[in-house]
């Protein structure tokens with residue numbers, strides 16, 4: 307076991323850091339204030355090979371090591387949680403198509419997802435189904451022609467729903483249960499309603515998707531009818547939780563960088579109670595990264611322990627981010643409450659990390675009941 | 683990766699389930715019906731057989747019944763690897 311990055315990994319991390327500093331961080335405050343990102347960021351991410359980078363070269367990706375993937379999402383998360391969330395949901399869609407799509411579906415969509423021609427979004431949650439994925443109420447009735455399913459229902463809180471070109475949608479097929487469909491934005495019967503004014507990750511362009519007898523070709527079904535949960539949800543959410551864990555570590559680091567500098571300049575770092583807050587940021591960033599990278603290693607190995615490891619990492623790092631951001635605002639005093647300092651944004655973004663991809667309580671319940679099965 | 687013989691599949695599967703569930707289970711015991719695990723564990727079992735035995739679980743094989751016991755898993759893996767009986771697993 308080695309816990310320090312190899313020279314190749316360190317070089318990749320430096321490159322990701324450089325990209326995040328130059329291409330993402332300078333726009334983060336604007337993403338937050340304007341509640342949107344420019345579509346151009348998708349092209350820049352693609353040009354750098356950062357969209358769906360885990361896909362193997364044979365499928366158009368770059369076969370990025372999952373550990374490097376975690377370092378990437380940490381760096382992007384440090385710069386802007388909205389852009390990190392773009393990568394998260396997009397890659398969850400690409401990975402699901404790779405794992406569960408037919409060869410024709412893979413051929414049709416994966417090149418576009420890698421090039422950024424198509425942006426993906428993940429549509430599981432509904433007005434009355436959040437933590438309990440099995441409770442989705444959107445229905446998918448087989449159409450009369452036999453070649454389509456007709457989707458009817460509402461998906462809510464869909465990250466980048468306003469911008470995405472294709473959605474991974476979970477809908478219930480009669481007598482079978484949740485089934486996953488890949489739905490292009492331009493299908494008839496699908497309308498997209500923006501959800502402005504969110505507390506955090508405000509640039510992530512959330513939307514509500516309304517399906518009204520929306521026809522989806524049969525060959526756009528992923529996996530098998532009624533089998534989306536737990537099989538597809540687990541593989542997608544494992545990757546999503548890994549990404550959010552790494553992104554949350556990035557938030558902790560951003561809080562640390564802002565707070566240590568501010569506290570030193572303001573002369574408050576001499577106070578031991580302030581040192582305590584900074585110390586917790588240092589330690590939780592290190593610990594969160596170790597948990598996240600362990601999840602990444604298990605994902606890379608296809609290990610059955612990966613889903614639990616990703617849940618543990620996301621739980622720890624999400625909480626650490628929320629704690630760090632609260633302390634960062636505290637250290638900044640009134641300045642931390644103003645739009646002149648990024649810590650107010652970190653505070654709002656970090657809270658979201660405790661809710662998405664399984665809220666803290668859902669993670670605690672899973673870890674408490676089943677964590678002992680995770681090979682400790 | 684070469685697939686082990688059926689008795690090795692059974693042994694490794696039994697070991698994995700016993701250590702994951704922290705208890706002894708009978709080869710025919712249905713782990714889902716007994717409530718030892720949640721549905722997430724079914725997804726973990728797909729990863730287990732794929733990573734341990736080098737097979738790929740196909741979309742039409744996502745049936746809890748194939749993953750529900752030591753015997754069911756052994757039949758499934760040996761069938762996939764062409765080393766089991768010709769019949770469908772769990773028939």
Ligand SMILES: Cc1cc2nc3c(=O)[nH]c(=O)nc-3n(C[C@H](O)[C@H](O)[C@H](O)COP(=O)(O)OP(=O)(O)OC[C@H]3O[C@@H](n4cnc5c(N)ncnc54)[C@H](O)[C@@H]3O)c2cc1C
Nearest residue numbers: 428429430431435436437463464465662663665666667668
């Ligand atoms: C910014 C943002 C972006 C999002 N993006 C997406 C997206 O792209 N795609 C998507 O599908 N969804 C998305 N969501 C939705 C998100 O996944 C859900 O909010 C989350 O799963 C929780 O569901 P809920 O909001 O319905 O809360 P509920 O399920 O109603 O839960 C409410 C509270 O009760 C707790 N709780 C629930 N069940 C239990 C339990 N069994 N035991 C103990 N406590 C429990 C929860 O932890 C939570 O604190 C997003 C949400 C936000 C805020």
